[in-house]
Amino acid sequence: MSVVLAASQNLPGFGNQPFWISLIKVLGVFVFLVVMTLFSIVFERKVVGRMQNRIGPNRTGPWGVLQSLADGVKLAFKEEIIPVLADKPVYFLAPILSAVPAFLAFSVIPFGPSVSLFGHHTPLQLTDLPVGVLVVFACSSLGVYGVVLSGWASGSTYPLLGGLRSAAQMISYEVAMGLSMVAVFLFSDTMSTSGIVASQRHLWHVIPLFVSFFIYAISVVGETNRAPFDLAEAESELVGGFHTEYSSFKFAMFFLAEYINMVTVSALATTLFLGGWRAPVPISLWHGANHGWWPILWFTAKIVAIIFVFVWLRGTLPRLRYDQFMQLGWKILIPINLVWILAVTAIHVFRDRNWPAWEATVLPLGVVLLLVVIPGVMIWEGARARREADRLDEEDDEAQLPQTFPTPPLNLVVPKSPRELANANVRPAGSLAGGRPKEDIDD
Template identity: 55%
Template sequence: MIPPLLAAAAAPGPTLADFGKDPLWISIIKAVFIFVFLMLGVLLGVWFERKLISRMQHRYGPNRAGKFGVLQSVADGLKMGLKEDITPRTVDKAVYILAPILVAVPAFLSFSVIPFGPVVSMFGVRTPLQLTDLPVAVLLVLAMASIGVYGIVLAGWASRSPYAILGGLRSSAQVVSYEIAMGLSFVAVFLYAGTLSTSEIVAKQATGGTVNLFGLTISTPSWFAVLLIPSLLIYVVTMLGETNRVPFDLPEGEGELVGGFHTEYSSSLKFAMFMLAEYVNVFTVSAISITLFFGGWRAPWPISIWDGANQGWWPMLWFFIKLVLVFAFFVWVRASLPRIRYDQLMNFGWKVLIPLNLGWILLVATMRALRVSENHGAVVYTVAALVVVGVIVLVWRFTSVADKAAEEKKARVEEEFTRLREEPTAGGFPVPPLDLPHYHGAARKEVPSGSN
């Protein structure tokens, strides 16, 4: 006999109608589970990242604390929690203390709309494996990410340090540019799913559909990662920029900013909250990518052939495996790519990602409109494709012209500096006399005796 806690529900997946009916104690259990999962995930994630990068660099990594060094993250967390908290005298103390909280709390709240599995029976109560869901759940994640950047900016401003302020300003500019591209990469998913609810987006990826193209009926895959691969590729780039990870970790450019926005935070509990929020944000954007593009908690093929793969508590296992693989991608990118320049970062966000997103959304919206109206004219598809190609060509042309202008300006500046070095008086500024010994001797004669 299957215990009530592990009894699977008959429903294949939750809908919005299944939320808001849980008893308070069930909601508390799910909230505590998410909190514990994220805290343990950060501890294991730090160890996993250090271990994987070390093996890529032919090193051992952590191997002293515990078996395979797995307790090293626990030791580091205890050290930061018990270390003396030093607060500089010139900081704005209220904002200085509030900033880490503004970074950490929204990171945890974003995970409340992530679906872990279908409807199950938990202690005799039928409940979805998701804390809550909203008709605009994905927008909640974007809103929480926007609030989190306030903590970074305020941390730099409250520190009263030029390097910390530069890090905070860099982060705000980076998030504005890459969060726009991230939001636009979701639009194609919304158009195909017809909803902004995370649970219903997962349900839409349960089975594939059909598209009529030039009179031919073509079967579409169930995962949006295959059907909407441009949106996925753009989102992969933006999630690296959103989480300030390599190659987009400019707010924490150690070689330029001595640590970035948290320069004035000692390695204590406040600093630990910044690091905690960074890793939780990595888990959040990874979970969003799984939910929107990789079928959510549903089992991949060929596991999905098994009838019980998407029932009961098994879907949590598939979700965790996908989460580990996406996190491993973050680590692989960090170990492989160097940090780019800040002007390259901003140019790529505003001049490449956003125009490509707009062209792709136009094509997807056209295809969806044709599918609804059952008008499958080849002319409209051709026009939409030409529009996308035109946007790409314009972006390339604009970027090349801007780069050429920057190179010409750099050449002019170098030429001017060369001319000034060869002819010091060319700039029109007064030049001190070159007969310095005679000048200093005359000056000494004019100084009264006994003066300093």
């Protein structure tokens, strides 16, 4: 009921500002995303290089910071090769469908509080809606169309396989990512991004909703096709995946969309769980930390910290098998998320009925522990024991099979060659390897 009431609320500060201020905000969001993309590429190459004991890019610009800009200019001026069998209208449309929703998703992300801009009081946010989080979720979901259409329109087998795998992957993890947001809606009583940030004035949602944050963190890695979940672009299996047949500026648009999506999900995680633009605890003791233009700095620092986790995962974890990846999404993340939503809903209802805080929290969590977690652990251990028994049975069956090809004995002793045996039998006692007596050599 509270969510329905929040959907009909009026959001102050939006809709009554001059048109030119909206244009400035649009330009600011666009520049921020482009700069963050250029930064993320260099940042990723530098961090992975440091993890692998390499230098990383260090030629273009001071300390190599202009390397991503040089790569973008190079891609823009490279020769474009279009496959003969490509469906050209869809082939041209697919990169646009990947890049444009990535930019649109940032339209409802709050960068900071209200500030004075050229004499007008306006919030540091392009716009907001009563269902602002759903707008971000919808825009990020539209990216799958660009991936699927690019694989289909290329007229080749490898991009088609990459597009199909990516469709199944992104849809599967969108379900878990969407469910992880439900607990945030219940806690904050709104789906507005500015309202969610305002509800974290005293306590960030990452503390009470740690399970939702953990599931969201896993889901967005699969949603953005990042390692170890980069199965749609598995270079060792699919030769680059869905964008194998793309080159020049169209390939750059796919590259741009991937990194902007990474920035977008990091900004959404900051908004939903990490207090948004609010300063962390040591800095928040300063009275002016959450006023003026300073919150943009804290917001950007949180995004960079989350991007570092993306890079860290890429530099340390190997790629999962596809069946393991899908089982993680459908059989583990989604059931845990559903049970967690029931527990959070129960806590919310008990608090609305004026129960004491500890009773309203301990009772649902205790029921979840008794009815879900303990049986789940027992089922997991039983499945592990069955897998171990199946493995032993397979080894026994293999041992009982007759040998179909000759195998050397384990205690094999290599016999001496005929020449060694002949030399050992014919050579005189005082002779050398050639068989001549020692006296003849001395003479």
